[in-house]
Amino acid sequence: MSQTVVEINNLVKRYKELIALDNFSLKIEEGEVFGLLGPNGSGKTTTINCLLSLLSYDKGEVKVFGEAMKPDRLDLKARIGVVSQNVAVFNELTVYENVDFFCGLYIKDKKLKKQYVNEALEFVDIMDFKNFYPKKLSGGLLRRLNIACGIAHKPELIIFDEPTVAVDPQSRNRILEGIAELNKNGATIIYTSHYMEEVEQLCNRVLIMDKGKMIACGTSDELRRMIKNSESVVVNIKRLDESVIEDIKKLNHVYDVRYMNDILTIKCSGGKHNITHVVEYFAERQLNYDRIYSELPTLNDVFLEITGKELRDKE
Amino acid sequence: MFFHIFISRLKINIRNKDAILWSLVFSLALGTLFYFAFNSIYKNAKSTTIKVAVVENDATSGYMDLSSSLSDLKYEDGSKILDIKKVDYDAAIELLNKDEDDKDRVSGIIDLRDIEDVKLEVKETGTAQSVLASVVSVYRQYISIIVETIKKDPSNISNVISEFENEAASLVESKSLSGDNKDPYVTYFYSLITMMSVMACMAGVIVPESCQANQSDVGARVDVSSVGRMTYELAGLLSAAIIQVSITIIGLFYYTKILKVNFGGDENLVFLTAVLSTILGISLGFFVGHIGRLSQKARENILMIFVVAGGFLSGLMVANMKILVEMKAPIVNRINPSAVITDAFYALNMYGVSDRYYHAVAYIVGLSIIFITGGLIMSRRKSYASL
Ligand SMILES: Nc1ncnc2c1ncn2[C@@H]1O[C@H](COP(=O)(O)OP(=O)(O)OP(=O)(O)O)[C@@H](O)[C@H]1O
Numbered sequence: 001m002s003q004t005v006v007e008i009n010n011l012v013k014r015y016k017e018l019i020a021l022d023n024f025s026l027k028i029e030e031g032e033v034f035g036l037l038g039p040n041g042s043g044k045t046t047t048i049n050c051l052l053s054l055l056s057y058d059k060g061e062v063k064v065f066g067e068a069m070k071p072d073r074l075d076l077k078a079r080i081g082v083v084s085q086n087v088a089v090f091n092e093l094t095v096y097e098n099v100d101f102f103c104g105l106y107i108k109d110k111k112l113k114k115q116y117v118n119e120a121l122e123f124v125d126i127m128d129f130k131n132f133y134p135k136k137l138s139g140g141l142l143r144r145l146n147i148a149c150g151i152a153h154k155p156e157l158i159i160f161d162e163p164t165v166a167v168d169p170q171s172r173n174r175i176l177e178g179i180a181e182l183n184k185n186g187a188t189i190i191y192t193s194h195y196m197e198e199v200e201q202l203c204n205r206v207l208i209m210d211k212g213k214m215i216a217c218g219t220s221d222e223l224r225r226m227i228k229n230s231e232s233v234v235v236n237i238k239r240l241d242e243s244v245i246e247d248i249k250k251l252n253h254v255y256d257v258r259y260m261n262d263i264l265t266i267k268c269s270g271g272k273h274n275i276t277h278v279v280e281y282f283a284e285r286q287l288n289y290d291r292i293y294s295e296l297p298t299l300n301d302v303f304l305e306i307t308g309k310e311l312r313d314k315e
Numbered sequence: 316m317f318f319h320i321f322i323s324r325l326k327i328n329i330r331n332k333d334a335i336l337w338s339l340v341f342s343l344a345l346g347t348l349f350y351f352a353f354n355s356i357y358k359n360a361k362s363t364t365i366k367v368a369v370v371e372n373d374a375t376s377g378y379m380d381l382s383s384s385l386s387d388l389k390y391e392d393g394s395k396i397l398d399i400k401k402v403d404y405d406a407a408i409e410l411l412n413k414d415e416d417d418k419d420r421v422s423g424i425i426d427l428r429d430i431e432d433v434k435l436e437v438k439e440t441g442t443a444q445s446v447l448a449s450v451v452s453v454y455r456q457y458i459s460i461i462v463e464t465i466k467k468d469p470s471n472i473s474n475v476i477s478e479f480e481n482e483a484a485s486l487v488e489s490k491s492l493s494g495d496n497k498d499p500y501v502t503y504f505y506s507l508i509t510m511m512s513v514m515a516c517m518a519g520v521i522v523p524e525s526c527q528a529n530q531s532d533v534g535a536r537v538d539v540s541s542v543g544r545m546t547y548e549l550a551g552l553l554s555a556a557i558i559q560v561s562i563t564i565i566g567l568f569y570y571t572k573i574l575k576v577n578f579g580g581d582e583n584l585v586f587l588t589a590v591l592s593t594i595l596g597i598s599l600g601f602f603v604g605h606i607g608r609l610s611q612k613a614r615e616n617i618l619m620i621f622v623v624a625g626g627f628l629s630g631l632m633v634a635n636m637k638i639l640v641e642m643k644a645p646i647v648n649r650i651n652p653s654a655v656i657t658d659a660f661y662a663l664n665m666y667g668v669s670d671r672y673y674h675a676v677a678y679i680v681g682l683s684i685i686f687i688t689g690g691l692i693m694s695r696r697k698s699y700a701s702l
């Protein structure tokens with residue numbers, strides 16, 4: 001039977017007027033990669049900080065490894081690793097010294113510490129830069145150093161708060177692979193992000209939150225099944241008659257049609273041959289288009305459908 | 316764990332070269348400036364013979380030749396300390412009031428008319444007057460012994476007198492070199508050391524920064540780790556202290572060995588006092604570093620107030636300020652670090668190793684302990700309302 005690693009019940013956190021967490025609950029089992037997905041300002045970091053007892057909260061309870069989390073529970077803290085949203089390293093220490101410093105806050109044995117530090121540096125692949133000072137590192141390398149500092153002591157629960165912000169795709173992939181590997185080696189992972197692609201790729205279970213509230217929680221598939229959208233047919237087409245949109249709306253299973261920037265998006269619920277119907281319609285009307293394709297729903301669609309807004313601003 | 320944090324904090328502090336360099340430059344440059352600005356004044360004052368009028372009456376002069384023991388006083392280099400003119404009181408006053416460039420002018424009047432109550436009369440304050448004051452104070456003590464000796468064992472009188480001469484000469488030597496509180500030269504250096512010590516608060520205030528989640532990102536990281544807060548803070552405090560104390564000691568070595576400032580009395584005690592004062596400065600910063608929810612800037616501003624206003628109130632800028640404070644609000648002199656440190660140096664300078672000095676040092680140590688304990692109490696682990 002798997003153990004519950006984190007349990008948050010009815011958490012309420014206010015910053016003066018603003019309610020950052022509104023009766024928020026979640027439960028994470030051992031061995032999970034748990035995604036916390038939400039737009040900017042939805043309360044992800046606040047959740048993490050309450051979980052770590054860095055922030056006080058107005059109501060609710062937080063349990064870690066089955067025990068109530070308090071600021072002075074050093075024994076529980078010893079089993080947690082945190083990769084914070086902001087890079088938190090000492091500018092006066094080299095890459096190696098930084099990892100060594102933070103690892104040394106947990107690991108007393110010198111030999112073991114050295115081994116762990118080297119493993120962490122290998123793991124995030126910055127061994128070549130171990131004598132560099134943080135100021136001399138690129139953004140991606142800095143992020144990797146930040147990760148190494150958080151995981152070197154081999155914690156059972158690792159919390160990643162948007163570790164891939166402002167990181168190039170190559171570094172980002174390395175980071176994601178690394179996190180998957182940590183999980184394979186036995187760590188339970190909490191991963192927050194507003195990039196749904198990452199969360200979909202990495203996490204077993206996802207909680208979508210907005211304005212401090214949970215709006216949905218489950219596996220990616222479960223979440224997709226929660227909404228009526230099951231397929232979007234996208235047509236790249238220049239100039240389009242208003243009547244065409246009206247006609248398409250009348251097709252079977254189609255529940256929403258939008259035309260913007262020469263892109264026609266047709267949202268369909270269920271049905272098997274949605275794209276065929278659309279293609280046939282265009283042939284009938286003898287309309288030319290550049291491209292037509294079908295997209296499966298994403299967590300973004302889930303978010304969009306539940307909240308009526310995009311998960312993040314289009315970049 | 317403690318050692319690991321201590322070494323790392325030491326590295327971090329040392330690599331923060333700007334802060335160290337600034338303190339060093341400040342300390343050495345100001346010392347050099349004082350040296351060039353005031354040294355010549357002090358050199359001239361060093362072994363000049365001081366003209367003084369001595370007033371006796373028939374009774375005392377008949378008793379024994381008291382004034383001759385005064386005129387026999389010599390500096391180490393053999394030159395006379397006092398150039399004595401025996402006159403009556405009215406003539407003495409006249410000599411005292413002569414113009415500054417008049418060669419007959421005297422710096423003070425030693426009034427021996429009442430042997431039980433030797434008086435010194437001066438018109439202004441300066442090195443010469445301060446030397447006279449110390450001579451007379453020793454003289455007073457010995458007069459009573461002399462009187463006693465004459466009554467009981469007149470044959471021993473010459474021993475007593477030569478003892479007096481040695482004592483007075485050595486006291487005068489250190490006085491004229493170190494001056495008392497009125498000699499600007501050494502006083503400037505004491506002020507400089509006091510200010511540097513209190514300035515060390517800027518190194519103390521950043522100690523909590525790296526382990527408090529609401530003060531920095533690394534603070535949050537340290538806060539979520541399993542290290543004890545007290546261990547972390549004390550290790551940080553020790554590393555800050557080692558660096559600041561080194562800066563203080565380098566400064567003092569520069570003053571004493573290169574600039575050859577003679578602090579008078581026991582130099583080791585000057586070092587010790589400066590080191591303890593530096594620790595007091597760091598403790599002050601450490602304490603302020605823990606107060607409430609303030610930005611680092613606000614904390615630094617509070618400390619600047621301590622450095623500048625505290626320095627002002629303790630008389631570092633305006634003489635007699637401290638006495639004024641002592642009369643109006645003595646409590647300020649007890650808790651103002653600058654005042655407490657000034658007290659110790661003043662006591663050391665004026666009275667040497669004495670109860671008053673021990674008292675002042677005890678205050679420095681006590682206040683440091685209060686600040687550090689207060690800081691540690693405020694630093695206990697807690698959740699923050701906002702980060
Ligand atoms: N110290 C604070 N004081 C006041 N309000 C705050 C504070 N910290 C966060 N908030 C507010 O609380 C809400 C939740 O913020 P939080 O940082 O948890 O969001 P987030 O999901 O982590 O966002 P992001 O993706 O930008 O990191 C936001 O509206 C934010 O403005």
Ligand SMILES: [Mg+2]
Pocket residue numbers: 044045046085161162
């Ligand atoms: Mg955040």
